[in-house]
Amino acid sequence: MRITLRVWRQKNADAKGKMEKYKLDDVEEDMSFLEMLDVLNEKLVLADEDPISFDHDCREGICGSCAMVINGTPHGPQKNTTTCQLHMRHFKDGDTIDVEPWRARAFPVIKDLVTDRSAFDQIIQAGGYVSVNTGSAPEAHATPVDKVSADDAFDAATCIGCGACVAACPNGSSMLFTSAKVTHLGLLPQGQPERQTRAISMLAKQDELDFGGCTNVGACAEVCPKGIPLASISRLNHDVLGATLTGARAD
Amino acid sequence: MVLTQQRNIVTRTWGSSVGKKFVMAVTGVIFLLYVIAHMIGNLKIFFGRETFDAYSEHLRTLGADIFGYSGVLWIIRVVLIAAVVLHMVAAFSLWYKAKRARPVGYQHKGHQGSYAARTMRWGGVIIALFVIWHILDLTTGTVNPDPAGGAYGKLVASFDRPVVAIFYIVAMVALSFHISHGLWSGIQTLGGNSAVKQHALKSFSIGVGVVVAVGFAIIPVSVMIGLVR
Numbered sequence: 001m002r003i004t005l006r007v008w009r010q011k012n013a014d015a016k017g018k019m020e021k022y023k024l025d026d027v028e029e030d031m032s033f034l035e036m037l038d039v040l041n042e043k044l045v046l047a048d049e050d051p052i053s054f055d056h057d058c059r060e061g062i063c064g065s066c067a068m069v070i071n072g073t074p075h076g077p078q079k080n081t082t083t084c085q086l087h088m089r090h091f092k093d094g095d096t097i098d099v100e101p102w103r104a105r106a107f108p109v110i111k112d113l114v115t116d117r118s119a120f121d122q123i124i125q126a127g128g129y130v131s132v133n134t135g136s137a138p139e140a141h142a143t144p145v146d147k148v149s150a151d152d153a154f155d156a157a158t159c160i161g162c163g164a165c166v167a168a169c170p171n172g173s174s175m176l177f178t179s180a181k182v183t184h185l186g187l188l189p190q191g192q193p194e195r196q197t198r199a200i201s202m203l204a205k206q207d208e209l210d211f212g213g214c215t216n217v218g219a220c221a222e223v224c225p226k227g228i229p230l231a232s233i234s235r236l237n238h239d240v241l242g243a244t245l246t247g248a249r250a251d
Numbered sequence: 252m253v254l255t256q257q258r259n260i261v262t263r264t265w266g267s268s269v270g271k272k273f274v275m276a277v278t279g280v281i282f283l284l285y286v287i288a289h290m291i292g293n294l295k296i297f298f299g300r301e302t303f304d305a306y307s308e309h310l311r312t313l314g315a316d317i318f319g320y321s322g323v324l325w326i327i328r329v330v331l332i333a334a335v336v337l338h339m340v341a342a343f344s345l346w347y348k349a350k351r352a353r354p355v356g357y358q359h360k361g362h363q364g365s366y367a368a369r370t371m372r373w374g375g376v377i378i379a380l381f382v383i384w385h386i387l388d389l390t391t392g393t394v395n396p397d398p399a400g401g402a403y404g405k406l407v408a409s410f411d412r413p414v415v416a417i418f419y420i421v422a423m424v425a426l427s428f429h430i431s432h433g434l435w436s437g438i439q440t441l442g443g444n445s446a447v448k449q450h451a452l453k454s455f456s457i458g459v460g461v462v463v464a465v466g467f468a469i470i471p472v473s474v475m476i477g478l479v480r
């Protein structure tokens with residue numbers, strides 16, 4: 001396959017970046033998108049040029065590192081698929097593909113396609129946990145969880161924190177990410193004591209970090225590689241409404 | 252931890268992005284109820300001049316023994332004005348926050364989300380401008396060719412101008428889009444959505460949007476084709 005790439009190149013956080021064009025004529029359709037970039041980078045190194053920086057780790061769709069916007073869509077054209085799991089057979093011979101970093105004030109570009117996504121860690125630190133006493137693990141059957149809640153909580157827990165939801169959102173909002181964690185913990189008995197303060201604390205943190213506000217456009221759920229449903233946001237809103245009316249406080 | 256939660260319910264609500272959305276959802280529901288009542292009232296135009304003018308007068312004498320002439324109407328107006336101000340200030344504040352959240356945009360523009368969802372802000376501005384024109388035209392009569400013609404006379408005189416009739420219809424299409432997304436979005440904002448209900452709620456909201464657009468637009472169309480004279 002012959003592929004023309006237009007990739008965002010930016011030397012460092014302060015530099016002004018721009019799209020650079022690269023031509024590849026030996027792309028195989030069984031390559032993953034990242035392998036295709038590896039091939040390009042090997043060529044760039046041989047030509048004594050700076051290889052394209054991009055994040056990756058597991059390459060099996062579970063770590064959430066491989067952040068890039070492909071032709072305007074985070075993680076590219078295939079539904080429920082991370083960039084590392086996207087294969088070149090989803091493109092046609094002769095295609096031009098635009099590759100850009102996540103765009104959000106809260107995710108500043110470090111270099112090329114690499115962004116600093118530690119803002120997500122701060123949202124989790126603000127409430128994405130349950131407080132339990134240390135010691136030996138409690139007997140699993142002591143706390144019954146109904147099947148539907150267990151399944152829904154598990155589905156919400158599959159969020160890999162990739163940030164595609166923020167990248168796709170026209171408001172640059174992290175609501176789908178935050179709501180996945182609020183749903184995961186809020187459906188389980190262990191998550192109940194902190195349920196309301198969790199919702200407002202995580203929301204306050206994402207507001208403070210300059211993520212935008214949600215207008216329920218749904219772009220997040222369309223691109224989420226883990227299929228986190230848009231309705232999770234309603235669950236977050238529900239807990240925030242409760243906390244707002246009752247005045248729950250975390251301090 | 253940082254003290255981010257406020258003691259006072261007003262600052263608590265207004266202080267978070269979702270709290271502002273609660274305000275938009277509640278004020279949106281107020282508009283929607285008003286819009287539906289207004290539409291049903293307007294349809295009395297098809298029962299003739301007497302019925303329509305009597306309805307217009309009835310709105311003013313409604314509850315007059317307690318609130319005085321036009322009293323109830325003024326209460327409704329004050330509530331609506333307060334709702335419009337809150338709805339708009341919240342919308343502009345979230346608009347600003349969204350602009351701030353993405354200082355550098357994409358080179359390759361993707362289009363995720365429905366057309367209605369993506370046009371809430373500019374659509375809302377168009378509706379607000381329309382409402383101003385609409386009041387000057389049919390309520391105060393300032394820009395109406397027949398300001399002394401009574402409710403029926405003003406309406407027919409106004410829609411006898413094709414440009415005005417078409418502008419009115421376009422505004423109703425914008426309102427329809429705004430409701431199609433806004434109603435569903437408001438339910439989601441108030442925590443009423445679930446994965447199971449989502450499809451039904453979205454369809455219902457689109458249905459309400461279409462009914463409202465048709466219910467309003469049928470009047471200028473009827474004037475244009477000579478059904479209402």
Ligand code: HEM
Pocket residue numbers: 214215216272275276277278279280282283286335338339342343371372373374375376377378379382426429430432433434435436437438440
């Ligand atoms: C500058 C003017 C306006 C802007 C920027 C604006 C913006 C918005 C936005 C962003 C929403 C979505 C709320 C959400 O996502 O939950 C909304 C909802 C809504 N808006 Fe507006 N709007 C404006 C004016 C109006 C006017 C004048 C009307 C009345 C005719 C109106 C009626 C509605 C309705 C019925 C909803 C649905 C909310 C619900 O049912 O919960 N809007 N508006």
Ligand code: SF4
Pocket residue numbers: 158159160161162163164165166176177180220223224225226227228
């Ligand atoms: S909700 Fe989906 S898109 Fe957002 S961070 Fe989690 S896995 Fe990624």
Ligand code: FES
Pocket residue numbers: 055056057058059060061062063064065066082083084085
């Ligand atoms: S590299 Fe781990 S999810 Fe793609």
